[in-house]
Amino acid sequence: MIRFIEDASERRKISRQILEALPEWFEVEESREQYIRESAEQPFWAFVSKDENQGFLCLKETGKATMELAVMGVRKEFHRKGIGRRLFAAARDYAARKGYEFIQVKTVRSGVYADYDITNAFYQSLGFKELEVFPKYWDEANPCQIYVMSLKNAINTISTRHSYRGEFLQESVPEADLLTIAKAGLDAPSGCNKQTTDLIIVNDPDMLSKIKAQLDPPVAQTAPAMIVVLTRRINAYRDKCFAVQDYSAAIENMLLAIVELGYQSCWYEGHITDDDRICDKIAAVLNVPEEYDVVCILPVGKAKDDFHAPSKKPLIERVRFNRWSQ
Numbered sequence: 001m002i003r004f005i006e007d008a009s010e011r012r013k014i015s016r017q018i019l020e021a022l023p024e025w026f027e028v029e030e031s032r033e034q035y036i037r038e039s040a041e042q043p044f045w046a047f048v049s050k051d052e053n054q055g056f057l058c059l060k061e062t063g064k065a066t067m068e069l070a071v072m073g074v075r076k077e078f079h080r081k082g083i084g085r086r087l088f089a090a091a092r093d094y095a096a097r098k099g100y101e102f103i104q105v106k107t108v109r110s111g112v113y114a115d116y117d118i119t120n121a122f123y124q125s126l127g128f129k130e131l132e133v134f135p136k137y138w139d140e141a142n143p144c145q146i147y148v149m150s151l152k153n154a155i156n157t158i159s160t161r162h163s164y165r166g167e168f169l170q171e172s173v174p175e176a177d178l179l180t181i182a183k184a185g186l187d188a189p190s191g192c193n194k195q196t197t198d199l200i201i202v203n204d205p206d207m208l209s210k211i212k213a214q215l216d217p218p219v220a221q222t223a224p225a226m227i228v229v230l231t232r233r234i235n236a237y238r239d240k241c242f243a244v245q246d247y248s249a250a251i252e253n254m255l256l257a258i259v260e261l262g263y264q265s266c267w268y269e270g271h272i273t274d275d276d277r278i279c280d281k282i283a284a285v286l287n288v289p290e291e292y293d294v295v296c297i298l299p300v301g302k303a304k305d306d307f308h309a310p311s312k313k314p315l316i317e318r319v320r321f322n323r324w325s326q
């Protein structure tokens, strides 16, 4: 299990325990002690199984747009079990959610020491790309390879998007950003290109309060903006209506655009389309014409609280190649 460790002395204890067990990489006492000292002050994750700390990773900000994978270690007996990968995924999601654009990591260049060749191969397998080698950054015997990874790409945004139900910062969202999000939604495919989805962007404080007043139990009460999703039941051909698929594709595109621009949101559909028909009350507030249904609201704003990804079933349980079973 991955745990985010908050307590500085626990961070120090875990990093010491693991780095001292990895002399192949952390033999030099002075630099090992520096890693341990610094790790106490940084975002820190441990992999814990049966009350045993098997690995850890910590990040360090090296610029406004960049986090560095400052140090990571997995005890040798637990190598090749996917622990490093899971620690990195947690750290990458965190950095992306905090709005950083890059992660960098430094190591000794490939072709110098066999142990570091393994490290290089591991970073490359995570998706890091070679940025530059600095031959004298540490010393000539240890040429420094810098790897970099962009956090702003579609695949990363998809895997770092999660439903945010916490409070929002009281910062307004620029109209240009709201329009970019709406355009991403309407750029989605629709059955026979019938474009059955429409949107109402709500950023006027009075209108926002009127919508929030309908949300019982209350959700998204601190959101500085909302996008209300409307659908119209138009048949794509014969009696085939793809309106649900159309607005679902639009919503997913908007959620991704929201995260890409550094905001957070949640797909509130169940909440407003239940028996109490909050959606109809919202439609009345917004003067929505009769042929449209309100199906979803997406709050948009900067997250105030931290949040963690819900667990999803392993890929292997839900994806098969070629047939269901042999």
Ligand SMILES: Cc1cc2nc3c(=O)[nH]c(=O)nc-3n(C[C@H](O)[C@H](O)[C@H](O)COP(=O)(O)O)c2cc1C
Pocket (backbone or CB within 6 Å): 161, 162, 163, 164, 165, 266, 267, 268, 269, 270, 271, 272, 309, 310
């Ligand atoms: C069709 C649909 C309706 C949803 N309705 C609600 C809702 O009313 N309230 C809510 O809190 N989350 C709602 N969600 C968000 C899901 O609960 C959430 O996507 C799911 O738990 C997975 O978590 P993740 O989005 O963080 O990956 C809805 C999602 C979908 C796709």
